[in-house]
Amino acid sequence: MASRRKIIVAVTFLLSLHGAILLAGFVAPQDPAAQNRDFPFVPPTRLHFVGAGGRIHLRPFVYSWVARPDGLYQYEESREHEFPVHLFVPGPRYQIAGVFTSHTHLFGVERPAQLFLAGTDNYGRDQFSRILFGGQISLAAGLLATAISLFLGLCMGCVSGFYGKWMDESAMRLAELFLVLPWLYLLLAVRSFLPLHVSSGQTFLLLVAVIGTVGWARPARLIRGVVLSSRSRKYVLASRGFGASNAYILRRHVLPHTYGILLTQAALLVPQYVIAEVTLSFFGLGLSEPMPSWGSLLASLQQYNVLVSYWWMFAPAIALVLVTIGYLSVANAFHQQLQSDSI
C-alpha cells in the first residue's frame, strides 16, 4: 500500500506541474513575448511583507525597479510606492490551448510596477512567463517523442516477440545497432543529415521525430520479452485451439500484459526526451529564438557575461530538474508497484 500512496503523491506533483504549464497564460503574469526594452536583465522581483515603518502586511507587496544611473543593467527598488500582489487581476490577453481567450491572470501587480518572479532576459522579457510557455514546448516535445518511441517499440516488440524466427532475429539485430551507439552521438548524427534552416514549426516536428525514432530500441526489447513470455501461456494455447486469430490473441491476451512496462517506460522516457530536446536546442540544433523552450532559454548561458552576471538565467534549469524529479519518482513508484504485483 505504501507504493500506492507514493504513486498518488508523485502523480499529483507531476499533474500540478503540467497543469501550471498547460495553463501558462493564466499562471504567467506577463506575455512571454512582450519586451521591456527599459528593463533588460532585471533581477527577480522581491516579495516584501514588512512595509515602511515596520508595518507587517499579510498580503505580499513589491516595489518597482528603477535603473541605477551609475551602471549598465544595475537596478534598485524605488521605495516610494508599495504595490500589493493581487489574485485574479486583469492583464495582457492570452489563449489557453488555442481555444479560450481571457484577460484574467492568477496573480499580478498594478502598473507601473511589474512582477518578474525570475527576472528578465536581455530584451526585458519576463523569464518566469517564458519558462512556463517554454515548458509547453519542451514537454510537448518530450511527450510526443515518447509516444513515437513507444509506438515503434510496441510494433517492433510485438512483431518480433509474437512471430519470432527471422523477423525476431532481424528486428533485434537492428535494435542492437541502435543500442550500441551512444544516444547523443546518434541524435547529433541523425540531426546533421536533416535540413537546418526550416520554419520553427517544422523544426519542432523534425526534432520530435528524430528523438522519438532514435529511442525505439529499449522499449522494443522490453516489450518483446513480455510478449515472448505471454505468448507461451496456456490460455493463449487454449484460445488458439478455439480458433482465435493472431490479431485477436495479440489484442486480447498479449497487449494487456505490456501496459505496465509501457507506463513505466513512458515515465522514464519523457524526462529523457525533454532533456534531449533541451540539449539539442542548447547546442543550436533544435528550437531557437523567438520560440521559447527550456533549451533555447538555457542557451543564453553560453554567453560569458550572462553566465557570470545573471544567475536568474539558470531558472529554466530548476523547472527542468523539477519535471525530471516528478517523472522519475512516478517511474520508481510504478516499478515498485509492478514488482509487488508480480510477486
Place this chain on the structure above:
Amino acid sequence: MKYLERRVVHGMLLLIAVSILCFLFADLAPGSFFDEMKLNPQISSETVAALRSQYGLDQPLPVRYGRWVKSVLRGDLGYSFAYNTPVRSLLVIRARNTLLLTTSATLVAWLIAIPLGVWIASRSGGWEERLAMAGTSFFLSVPELVVALVLLYWVVRTHALPAGGMMSVDFDDLGAWAKLCDLAAHFVVPVTVLVLASLPILIRHVRASMVEVLGAQFIQAARGHGIGRLRILFHYALPVAANPLISLFGLSLAGLLSSSLLVEVVMGWPGLGPLLLEASISRDVYVVVGAVMASTLFMILGGILADVMLVVVDPRVRVE
C-alpha cells in the same frame, strides 16, 4: 579465447552495420555541404557541380560507400569538406582527448562508487542508506547539462580552476612538471561533471549487488568464524558481487560517452564532441560518420574489455 574471437568478429560486423546505416541516413537527407555555396552569388553553379563531382558526391550510394571503405582501409577515413584534409588527421587527436577524459572519469567514478556502495550496503536499513538513496535520486534527476553549467558558473565566478579547454595558452613554454599540473587542473571540472553524472547509478548498483551477497549464508559463516568486518566486505563479499558490476561497466559506457560529448561542448574540451557538433551544423558528412564510428568503436572495445575482465574474475565464465 574462442569466445573472444567471436566477440571481435561480432564487433566488426556491428561497425560495418553502423557505417552502412550512417550512409543510408546521409543519403536520405536532402542537401549537402555545398548547398550553402549555391546561395553565394560569387560562386557559379558550375563550380559547385565541379566540387561535388571532385568529392564524388554525384556518384550513386554504393559507389560512394565503396570509396569510403577504400579510404578507411588506406587509413584516411574519408575526407573533410570543411577542413579540406583527410578525416583521420582531425579525428585521432580528438578521439584521444575524449578517451583521456572518459577513462579518467570512469576510474574516479568507480574508485568512489565501490567503497561508498560497499559501506552503504554494510549499513543496510540505517540512516546512511536513506541518505544515500535520497542523494542518488536527486543527482539522477539533475541533467548533466545543468551540472556542467552550475559548475562552470562556480568556476568562472571564483577563478578557483581553469574553466574550459584542455591546456593553458602558454602550455608549450612550461616545464614538464608544470605541464602536468596544468593538464591536471584542466581535467578537474569536466571529470567532476562526468563523475557526478555517473556516480548515482554506480553507487546504487554496487549497493544492490552487495546487499544481495551480504545476505548469503557463507557470509554469515565467515562472520561466525570471527573474521573482521572489512575483510568480509572486501575480501569475501565484493568478488562475489563483482560479476554484475563488470557487466554494468560495459553498459554504462554509452551513457558516459554521451555525457562526455555534452561536457566537451560546454567546457570547450577539444574532444570528439565539439568536432561532431561543428560537423553536424556544417554537414561535413564524413566527419560525422567518422565521429560516430569512433564512438561505436569505443563502445565495442569497452564491451570486450568488460568480457575479458569477467573471464579473469569469474571462474564460472571460464568453464563455460
